[in-house]
Amino acid sequence: MNEGMVKFYLTRHGQTTLNSVGRLQGGMDSPLTEHGRAQARRVAEKLTAIINTNPVQLSVSPLGRAQETASIFKQHLNVAAIETDERLAEIGIGDWEGMTMEDIEFTHPGALDGSGRFDWAYRAPGGEPKDAFLSRIRDWLADAESARMTIIAVSHGWSGMGIRSLYAAQPFEKVTAKGDSHEAVFEFSDGHVREF
Numbered sequence: 001m002n003e004g005m006v007k008f009y010l011t012r013h014g015q016t017t018l019n020s021v022g023r024l025q026g027g028m029d030s031p032l033t034e035h036g037r038a039q040a041r042r043v044a045e046k047l048t049a050i051i052n053t054n055p056v057q058l059s060v061s062p063l064g065r066a067q068e069t070a071s072i073f074k075q076h077l078n079v080a081a082i083e084t085d086e087r088l089a090e091i092g093i094g095d096w097e098g099m100t101m102e103d104i105e106f107t108h109p110g111a112l113d114g115s116g117r118f119d120w121a122y123r124a125p126g127g128e129p130k131d132a133f134l135s136r137i138r139d140w141l142a143d144a145e146s147a148r149m150t151i152i153a154v155s156h157g158w159s160g161m162g163i164r165s166l167y168a169a170q171p172f173e174k175v176t177a178k179g180d181s182h183e184a185v186f187e188f189s190d191g192h193v194r195e196f
Contacts, residue, residue: 008144008151009047010186012160013065014039014072019182022100025156026093026127029064039182040069044076046185046196047152055080059144060154061088070154080149087140090156091133094126118172121158137162144188160186168193 014036018025032040055078060070062084070082096104104120105112112120122130141163144151155163164175167188175193185196 007188008059008147008153009050010153010155010160010163010188011043011047011069012155012157012182012184013061013063013069014043014182016065018098023098024093024096024100024104025065026090026097026124027063028097032065032068036065036182037068037072040072041076043069043183043185044073046183047073048076050185050187050196051077051150053078054150056150056152057081057083057147058154059083059085059088059140059151061090061156061159062086063089063156066154066156073152073154077152085140087136088153088155088159091121091158091162092126092128093121093124094128096124096127116171116173118158118161134162134166138166141166164193167191 014032016025016030016032016036018028018030019036020033058070058073058079058081060066060082066088067084073079074082099107101112111123114120114123121127137159144153153163161172161175164170164186165172168175168191187194187196
């Protein structure tokens with residue numbers, strides 16, 4: 001790509017049944033709610049307005065909620081290719097998957113304390129280590145930055161924060177904001193992240 005051109009976009013899957021009741025998913029899965037499917041359609045329309053009819057490649061987490069979101073995108077965008085990429089999966093939080101934050105605090109007092117707002121996930125029993133998580137996100141990012149076609153990544157809350165954090169060289173705390181939304185779209189170009 002020429003200097004100054006957009007490298008890739010990032011979105012999060014629509015709301016799921018577990019999201020709707022405040023339960024953490026990690027590597028678990030649950031289907032999109034009707035509201036989540038409507039969110040995916042709105043994001044697809046937003047992406048269509050940004051990208052127009054240019055062909056794109058969808059790079060999608062293997063988890064069902066991201067796959068379902070991508071299938072909705074495919075109905076609206078000029079999708080030249082769909083690639084399932086394990087590196088975009090949500091962080092695994094082991095024994096805490098399916099729990100609420102209150103459940104974790106009750107069963108593991110103090111586990112949510114720490115030096116940073118997001119350190120707790122790396123302490124999950126049986127969860128994914130921080131180095132392994134960041135390594136796979138970093139590997140995906142390197143491939144996305146060298147792609148010849150515009151990529152739309154369909155990922156997750158935590159993985160999306162990891163991508164934005166590494167790309168912009170900012171801590172997780174600096175990249176949350178609307179990033180936790182199921183309707184945010186992020187554009188990545190020349191070291192800058194723009195949110196729609």
